Every structure is written in structure tokens, then in C-alpha cells.
Amino acid sequence: xxxxxxxxxxxxxxxxxxxxxxxxxxxxxxxxxxxxxxxxxxxxxxxxxxxxxxxxxxxxxxxxxxxxxxxxxxxxxxxxxxxxxxxxxxxxxxxxxxxxxxxxxxxxxxxxxxxxxxxxxxxxxxxxxxxxxxxxxxxxxxxxxxxxxxxxxxxxxxxxxxxxxxxxxxxxxxxxxxxxxxxxxxxxxxxxxxxxxxxxxxxxxxxxxxxxxxxxxxxxxxxxxxxxxxxxxxxxxxxxxxxxxxxxxxxxxxxxxxxxxxxxxxxxxxxxxxxxxxxxxxxxxxxxxxxxxxxxxxxxxxxxxxxxxxxxxxxxxxxxxxxxxxxxxxxxxxxxxxxxxxxxxxxxxxxxxxxxxxxxxxxxxxxxxxxxxxxxxxxxxxxxxxx
Numbered sequence: 001x002x003x004x005x006x007x008x009x010x011x012x013x014x015x016x017x018x019x020x021x022x023x024x025x026x027x028x029x030x031x032x033x034x035x036x037x038x039x040x041x042x043x044x045x046x047x048x049x050x051x052x053x054x055x056x057x058x059x060x061x062x063x064x065x066x067x068x069x070x071x072x073x074x075x076x077x078x079x080x081x082x083x084x085x086x087x088x089x090x091x092x093x094x095x096x097x098x099x100x101x102x103x104x105x106x107x108x109x110x111x112x113x114x115x116x117x118x119x120x121x122x123x124x125x126x127x128x129x130x131x132x133x134x135x136x137x138x139x140x141x142x143x144x145x146x147x148x149x150x151x152x153x154x155x156x157x158x159x160x161x162x163x164x165x166x167x168x169x170x171x172x173x174x175x176x177x178x179x180x181x182x183x184x185x186x187x188x189x190x191x192x193x194x195x196x197x198x199x200x201x202x203x204x205x206x207x208x209x210x211x212x213x214x215x216x217x218x219x220x221x222x223x224x225x226x227x228x229x230x231x232x233x234x235x236x237x238x239x240x241x242x243x244x245x246x247x248x249x250x251x252x253x254x255x256x257x258x259x260x261x262x263x264x265x266x267x268x269x270x271x272x273x274x275x276x277x278x279x280x281x282x283x284x285x286x287x288x289x290x291x292x293x294x295x296x297x298x299x300x301x302x303x304x305x306x307x308x309x310x311x312x313x314x315x316x317x318x319x320x321x322x323x324x325x326x327x328x329x330x331x332x333x334x335x336x337x338x339x340x341x342x343x344x345x346x347x348x349x350x351x352x353x354x355x356x357x358x359x360x361x362x363x364x365x366x367x368x369x370x371x372x373x374x375x376x377x378x379x380x381x382x383x384x385x386x387x
Contacts, residue, residue, distance in 0.1 A: 007064045012214055017059050019221035023052025026227060040093035047086040048227060050079045055220050066134075070127035073134055077119065080151035080196070081112035084158025087189060091165045095182060111154060148200035155193045162186050188223045195219045257299055265303045269293055279319040280346040286312045317356040320346045324357065328369050338365050 009017065030045030054076040060066040066073050085108035116123075122133065166182055195215045272292060278284055289312075290300040304315050324345040327333040333341055342353035342365075357365045 007068055009059075009063050012217075013059050013063050016055055016214075016217045016221055019217075019224050020052045020055040020059065023048050023055065023224040026224065027052065037093060040090055043086050043090035043093060044227075047083065047090065048224060050076070050082055050086070051220050051224060054079050055217055055224075058217050067131055070130045073130050074119070074122065078112050078115040081115055081154055082109070083189070083192075084155050084161075085109060085112075087185070088158050088161050088165070091162050091182070091185075095165055095178075111150075148197070152193060152197045152200075155189075155196075159186070159190060159193065162189070184226065188219070188226060192216070192219045192223065257302060262303050262306065265293065265295055265299065266307045269300070269303070273319055277323070279316045279323070280344075282343075282346055282348045284316060284346070289316075316346075317352070318360055320353075321357050321360045324353070324365070325361075325368070325372075328372050338369075341365070 027045040027049040030041045030048065033041050057066070057072055057074075057076045060069065060072050088108070089105070122130070125133070163186070166186070195218075199216055269289075272278055272289075276292075278289060278292065281288075286297050286301060290297040293300055295303075301312055304310060304312055308315055310318065324341050324347075327336075327341050327344060333344070336344075338353075339350050342350055345353070347353040347356070354365060357363070357368065361368055363371065
């Protein structure tokens, strides 16, 4: 150890050390949790473990304990290439329709493997040599700009993939907690990416302070505390299999429908809905639509349920509501009664029309129509003022 360096902890580093220890405890709990989606818990546990280990290295860096334990130096430098894939696999296992496929999904780890191979010579250096590298060599543009840029872009790509998984998933009212949990995880990861990128930008300026460096660790600590708090307050979060998912799995357990076949059916169904507007038939039922689609009623029901999160009736009524909204603006129906619009949209009675409309838009048909008329009036007035 260099003679002028005395390892010591301050208030912030003590907090970060505590967060790191909690992270290790939390990942142990997730690894050993026997209930719920164990594969998803394994991915989340691995994600927390990497955060905790990274935080521990940061503490060693600030407190100078890295000179007492030199082999910890830069051991977590490649972890940003793992954060995204692990969180992505967690989201796929928990919310996605397409589960991670092995060994095909191993391609996600290629950037981390390449990074590790590139820096392998450093990892095989002795402790004394590693100390010499970090104390005598000046950081290069490669280290402080290009590599952080690659890591940031890599994590941002996975933010996009996480959003894509959530967008494809339809959350019911009974799963609001799970939806909230997913949004919190995504937001935390997004804040971490921002703080990570900001550090490597700010460090280039003379006004840079160590507190800016701490911001990365603050976001990591908050993420660990948040996961621990949510797990303690809402233990069912870590079960990860929503009641609706359990029902679907049991209902379609014996189904032989493949993912590719399911995708083909939903494409054909969407084409029929768009081109033929079969939902306008007030007597349309599952059997009729299945015959038109060319599949069994059971298969069609499964595809609608799994791809949209709706049952057959909800799916058809949603399309009828969208059609009714378009009729509100149609010249022929601007002065029409609501019941006439309901019938023209495929509904057989006013009650079903009202309930479906309110469920899909949050407004009653009357209120929505008034809102639409007011918006049209404002738009026409604004356009008139321009001329």
C-alpha cells in the first residue's frame, strides 16, 4: 500500500457499505426463495448481487481499502454489460410471453465476455502491479469516454427492450401492484443510467466534486433499499406469477398451440377485424369468428386471451367502442342518438354499450361526445384565427 494512504470510512461510504451488505442479504433471500417464479427470482437476485458487489468496490475505492485488497480493483468494471440482460431476462420471465431460450439467449452476454477478455491481462496482474496501474498511469480517453459511452448505449438499448416487454403485456386491475413494481424497476434503472453517464461527463470539468461520483452509488443504494422494502411490504411481488397467469397456464396447459402459430392467428384475426369489421354483427360469437379465422374456438380464445389480455367479449366490445368513437365524428351521425350509434357499432343494448364505453375510455358515451365536440370547436376556432 502506498505509504501516504490511510483507509477510512466517512458517513456516505458507511451508508453505501450498509446498502451493499443489504444487497448481498437480499440476493441470498431471492436465490433461496422456493415459492413463485424461481427463474425470475434468480435473475433479479443476480441483478441485485452485481449492484451490491459494484457498490462494495466503489466503497473500497473511496475509502482507499482497495489498496489493502488490490484484487478488487476494477473487478466490476464490466458489470454494466450485465445489468441490462439480467433485468431483461427478469422482465421476460415475469411479464413476457416469450420466455428466455437457452442457449440462444446467451448472445446477450457476448459484450460482457468480450470486455472481460480484453481486460484479462490486467486481472492476472499481481496486487502490487494493479496498485501501480491505478496510482501511476493517467486515465485515457479510452477509459473515461469511449468505454463508458459503450456501456451507456448498451444499457439504454435494454431500457428500450424492457419497455417493449411491458408494452406487450396487458395488466388487469388485479395486477396493478405488479405493474407498479415493473414501472419502479424501470425508473430506477433509468435513473442509474442517467447518473452513470453524467459522472463520466462531469468528471471532464474542473468543477467536478466527489459528491457527483457518490450520485451513482446513491441510485444503486436506493434501488437495493427499494427492492428490499417492496419485498418486505408486499411479499407476493416475489411470487412473480400473477393470478391471471396461473389461470391461463391451467386453462391452456394441454394446448399444443405453438408461439409461431399463435402469432399467425392473431395477425389473421386483426386483418379480419380491420377489413371485414365482423364486430358490427350483433350476433357475432366465438364459434362464428373461429370459423371465419379457420381455427377452433378453443385456440381462438387462447390467442385472444394471451395476446390482448382480454376475453372474447371484451375484445369484440373494445373494437365496437373504437368504431363508435369514429362515428361521433362522422357527418351522418353528428346529430344521431347514442342508442343509434350503439346499434350501428354492433351493440345490442344501451347498458352494454355504456359499460363497455366507460371501461375502455374512462368516460360515458355522452361525456366523451361532449368532450370531442368541445375539442373540435377549439380546433376550428384556432384555425379561424390563423386566417
